[in-house]
Amino acid sequence: xxxxxxxxxxxxxxxxxxxxASGCVESNHSHFHSAMQKGNESFQKSMSLxxxxxxxxxxxxxxxxxxxxxxxxxxxIDPASGAWASVTFDTRKSVAFPQGSDPIVAARDLVRNYAxxxxxxxxxxxxxxGGGSEPLPNQILVVxxxxxxxxxxxxxxxxxxxxxxxxxxxxxxxxxxxxxxAVSIAPEVDLSPGDDEAxxxxxxxxxxxxxxxxxxxxxxxxxxxxxFAYATEYKIDDLESDEVYTMTLTNADLRIAExxxxxxxxxxxxxxxxxKRSYVLNDKFFSPLKFAQIFQEDGSVVTTDADGFADVSxxxxxxxxxxxxxxxxVINNAANPNAFVxxxxxxxxxxxxxxxxxxxxxxxxxSYAAFHAVTDYVGRFLTSEQLPLLKVGVxxxxxxxxxxxxxxxxxxxxxxxxxxxxxxxxxxxxxxNGAISxxxxxxxxxxxxxxxxxxxxRNGQIGMTDFxxxxxxxxxxxxxxNRSPNVMPGFYLNNPNPLRVxxxxxxxxxxxxxxxxxxxxxxxxxxxxxxxxxxxxxxxGPDEGQALSTSLFLNHLLITERYVDSYQxxxxxxxxxxxxxxxxxxxxxxxxxxxxxxLSGSDRVGADCVDTDTSIKVxxxxxxxxxxxxxxxxxxxxxxxxxxxxxVKGCEKSSSGFVEFKVAGDNPTVGKTGxxxxxxxxxxxxxxxxxxxxxxxxxxGKVLGAKTITFNPRDQSGxxx
Amino acid sequence: MERIIVAxxxxxxxxxxxxxxxxxxxxxxxxxxxxxxxxxxxxxxxxNSENGTSKPGKVVVGPNNQPVETPVTDQETLLQLxxxxxxxxxxxxxxxxxxDFSSELIPMQVDGKVGSLSVKGLPANQTDVLNVQxxxxxxxxxxxxxxxTSLKADTQNTIVLNxxxxxxxxxxxxxxxxxxxxxxxxxx
Numbered sequence: 001x002x003x004x005x006x007x008x009x010x011x012x013x014x015x016x017x018x019x020x021a022s023g024c025v026e027s028n029h030s031h032f033h034s035a036m037q038k039g040n041e042s043f044q045k046s047m048s049l050x051x052x053x054x055x056x057x058x059x060x061x062x063x064x065x066x067x068x069x070x071x072x073x074x075x076x077i078d079p080a081s082g083a084w085a086s087v088t089f090d091t092r093k094s095v096a097f098p099q100g101s102d103p104i105v106a107a108r109d110l111v112r113n114y115a116x117x118x119x120x121x122x123x124x125x126x127x128x129x130g131g132g133s134e135p136l137p138n139q140i141l142v143v144x145x146x147x148x149x150x151x152x153x154x155x156x157x158x159x160x161x162x163x164x165x166x167x168x169x170x171x172x173x174x175x176x177x178x179x180x181x182a183v184s185i186a187p188e189v190d191l192s193p194g195d196d197e198a199x200x201x202x203x204x205x206x207x208x209x210x211x212x213x214x215x216x217x218x219x220x221x222x223x224x225x226x227x228f229a230y231a232t233e234y235k236i237d238d239l240e241s242d243e244v245y246t247m248t249l250t251n252a253d254l255r256i257a258e259x260x261x262x263x264x265x266x267x268x269x270x271x272x273x274x275x276k277r278s279y280v281l282n283d284k285f286f287s288p289l290k291f292a293q294i295f296q297e298d299g300s301v302v303t304t305d306a307d308g309f310a311d312v313s314x315x316x317x318x319x320x321x322x323x324x325x326x327x328x329x330v331i332n333n334a335a336n337p338n339a340f341v342x343x344x345x346x347x348x349x350x351x352x353x354x355x356x357x358x359x360x361x362x363x364x365x366x367s368y369a370a371f372h373a374v375t376d377y378v379g380r381f382l383t384s385e386q387l388p389l390l391k392v393g394v395x396x397x398x399x400x401x402x403x404x405x406x407x408x409x410x411x412x413x414x415x416x417x418x419x420x421x422x423x424x425x426x427x428x429x430x431x432x433n434g435a436i437s438x439x440x441x442x443x444x445x446x447x448x449x450x451x452x453x454x455x456x457x458r459n460g461q462i463g464m465t466d467f468x469x470x471x472x473x474x475x476x477x478x479x480x481x482n483r484s485p486n487v488m489p490g491f492y493l494n495n496p497n498p499l500r501v502x503x504x505x506x507x508x509x510x511x512x513x514x515x516x517x518x519x520x521x522x523x524x525x526x527x528x529x530x531x532x533x534x535x536x537x538x539x540x541g542p543d544e545g546q547a548l549s550t551s552l553f554l555n556h557l558l559i560t561e562r563y564v565d566s567y568q569x570x571x572x573x574x575x576x577x578x579x580x581x582x583x584x585x586x587x588x589x590x591x592x593x594x595x596x597x598x599l600s601g602s603d604r605v606g607a608d609c610v611d612t613d614t615s616i617k618v619x620x621x622x623x624x625x626x627x628x629x630x631x632x633x634x635x636x637x638x639x640x641x642x643x644x645x646x647x648v649k650g651c652e653k654s655s656s657g658f659v660e661f662k663v664a665g666d667n668p669t670v671g672k673t674g675x676x677x678x679x680x681x682x683x684x685x686x687x688x689x690x691x692x693x694x695x696x697x698x699x700x701g702k703v704l705g706a707k708t709i710t711f712n713p714r715d716q717s718g719x720x721x
Numbered sequence: 722m723e724r725i726i727v728a729x730x731x732x733x734x735x736x737x738x739x740x741x742x743x744x745x746x747x748x749x750x751x752x753x754x755x756x757x758x759x760x761x762x763x764x765x766x767x768x769n770s771e772n773g774t775s776k777p778g779k780v781v782v783g784p785n786n787q788p789v790e791t792p793v794t795d796q797e798t799l800l801q802l803x804x805x806x807x808x809x810x811x812x813x814x815x816x817x818x819x820x821d822f823s824s825e826l827i828p829m830q831v832d833g834k835v836g837s838l839s840v841k842g843l844p845a846n847q848t849d850v851l852n853v854q855x856x857x858x859x860x861x862x863x864x865x866x867x868x869x870t871s872l873k874a875d876t877q878n879t880i881v882l883n884x885x886x887x888x889x890x891x892x893x894x895x896x897x898x899x900x901x902x903x904x905x906x907x908x909x
Contacts, residue, residue, distance in 0.1 A: 079811070224809065577909055619892050622850055623900035624868040634894025647908060668854065668891065669864045675894040686903050708908040709897070716901055719883050 038238065039259075040203025043247070046259035080226045081181025083119030091163045091171040099168030103132040106170055107142035107160040119181035120158050124148060138164040139173075148183045153216045154231070154248060154258070156180050180218045185228040192232035193254060201254040202247060204236065210244070211235040217248055217257045231257055268347055270294070270308045270319070273357040274369040277482060279435040280490025284357055287369040291323035306376075316346045321368045327393035328371040332364045334399035334425060341368075363398040363434020367423055370440035371396060377481050378448060380547070381554045388458055389451040394444070398434035399425040407491075409433045411446035413462050419450065431493045438478050438488040445474030452557040469563040471522030475500055476529045480550045483542065485530045502530035507598040508564065525563035528597040529553055532570075535589035539696065539704045540615055541637035543674065552586075567594040567601065585612035610649040613638070613696045613705025621669075621679065627686040627711075632670060633661050633678045638696030638704055641678045647691040647708045657692065659684055686711035792845045796877040800853065802829075802836040803884035806863060807855075814856050819870065820849040829855065845874035853882065854890070864890040 146156035161174035217231035270289035288308030322329030322340040407430035423433040456463035486498035510516040537545030560569040574584035588609035594600035615636035622630040645657035661678035670677040851870040855863035885901035897905040
């Protein structure tokens, strides 16, 4: 809830009955699943991979192939079988067959001659339809498939290319071989699983098995070599469409080895132009249209993936802004309060379909993208087991007008236990809240609060027990995601000022009734967490600082109901050894942040309190012997690094073992992204059972954090070339 | 039907190749730090070589500003690297550097447990860090350093690098890496 008043909150607590249930807002589209939605995860994964698995062949000298080097232009072996993968010959010197020779007989002769090298015995040859062909002038191609003891080896083939000479003779020009080499197969189950058993293994329903065939299935084993299994290839008719799937299932363990469709899907990426934060900042960008339902002209439905891709055909589709699995869904109250937003779309000819800003209701599209963005962000730090909201989502209504919705947005739990987010429409000097992504993030924060904590929706209770805290949670989530303490700019129409500012000095308890109002009071805890964010960012830089702050914040919500308990809860989350008696790595900055807002009880820390810089890691660059080590150091945010002996929080040049580490600018052996790397200007002397401290500092030399490492002699008795 | 299968296989292969293409930010130049070092062409025109037949060496300024030639190894130096970490990598090449010397990119032969490199023209009769950077295509994959390495001028030198000396590169900086002799722990 963004604005105003406790009455509304109370009325929400009293379970105002709003007769909106998910059933009322169902789309009236019929639902057909395409292949990408059919089957279980294993089947879908196999479908996404399609047919074929390959190993890169390795070039080898011709003399290793028992061939004359001079005859060979190029040679490669398949490392998974040791068999020839491809060999090309100089046709002036290669094997010749006289004029009038049958190419198929010639090719069979060649297989006989090179059976071991090709890993393909003559009796295993299955001739393809039509036998040889002449795809290019004077180039004859003979393709053999392979059968082992009468069973087709999936994907195995040999191409023999013969060059027709001017005198009509044939010369061997090339082998292209995918025989998979010698087949070794355990005497295992060779009976095909029954149709029902097979379809159950793939999670396929409303299908009919048209045909099945026993095959040998090759696969790459853990040792990098081919292994073989009896398997069954099924041709499966989808009774809900004209699609036919081909699936190969291993007989012994019912593992899906391969699955593909008769349809050549066209991947299309859907993007929508939305605001990153607010219309008033005009920070437009194209966001992938995630998990939207796409209704095709033939009546089938596909869902876009996390990158906005979907397999579609035809020239136009209808988009429904609602994920299939109950995820994010948006209703435009002003247009149709009984259905999720839907609109027609002409597909882009280049595989990209972009939806410009304003071509669809801005509030609907913008909030849809914002809810997905915040779901993705929170999902980086919590699992759907911890926060079921990530899986079930929450429906949202935009352009809500009148009454309590004037200049307002809110998250509401209904008497039947369902919930929804309402984003107010434009009016009374306020902007359409749907055009401000920050508002969507803030309201989602309420939903997070509702789902997390000892009291939560997951155990059938309303999870929002401390409403000031809930407002703070919405603001903190918004600020953390945007890395800005100024939240919800443009709330008042065309006014770029933020609705609230988290960089503040507000202290607990609230000084007066105005400060006690939930939105205002929420700024106490929000200001605390913003301080924590800034402290973390100093040590760890913007990326890791943001990640660590957000992780502490969201995880502490799992165990906290009231913001006055947040301090101890954050320390608990930060405690690496689950022992409150030992200091958590960031106790200094946590205490400093909470103390500034009078939320740390009697705990205080001095300016000299130094946290552990958990980002610091060390690699021995060169071991010079006798414990003399040249070290590389990485850190997330430090600008300077020094080190010295002992378990200390600072090093002077006069300290024992002092080494300065300079930025490893062009060292090719360190990573290029994310972290900063430093190399020692001198060697560190390692001592068994000794400690060595590495100190991270900012540009001015101010200590940011410290990490103490130990060197331990390594057991080298098992080392072997 | 078979042609369709072959076409499918080809399409898949093209797709896989397309997907796996990758350009590293660091490209090995393979250029020598000093073209004169170990370069027979340079040596043949070296005014300090004796009779034009002596071992090519590096010319440095010695006492009294007199040019002094440092010897290089007579025969190829054989480097044997434990190949355990190389499993699954193909077409590996390496740059070997030692003192002021840096080799061109050298193909690595991997046979079972051992990866082998032969290097010509390494400086002899000095003690320094032998540095091997292993590349696959344009990307560095491993680095191995061996301190206190000495090479004799007149015999074939064989240097063995154990698995513990071969480090994955580039280092992502997210875990500690010790050496053959030392592990690194963190004090809580």
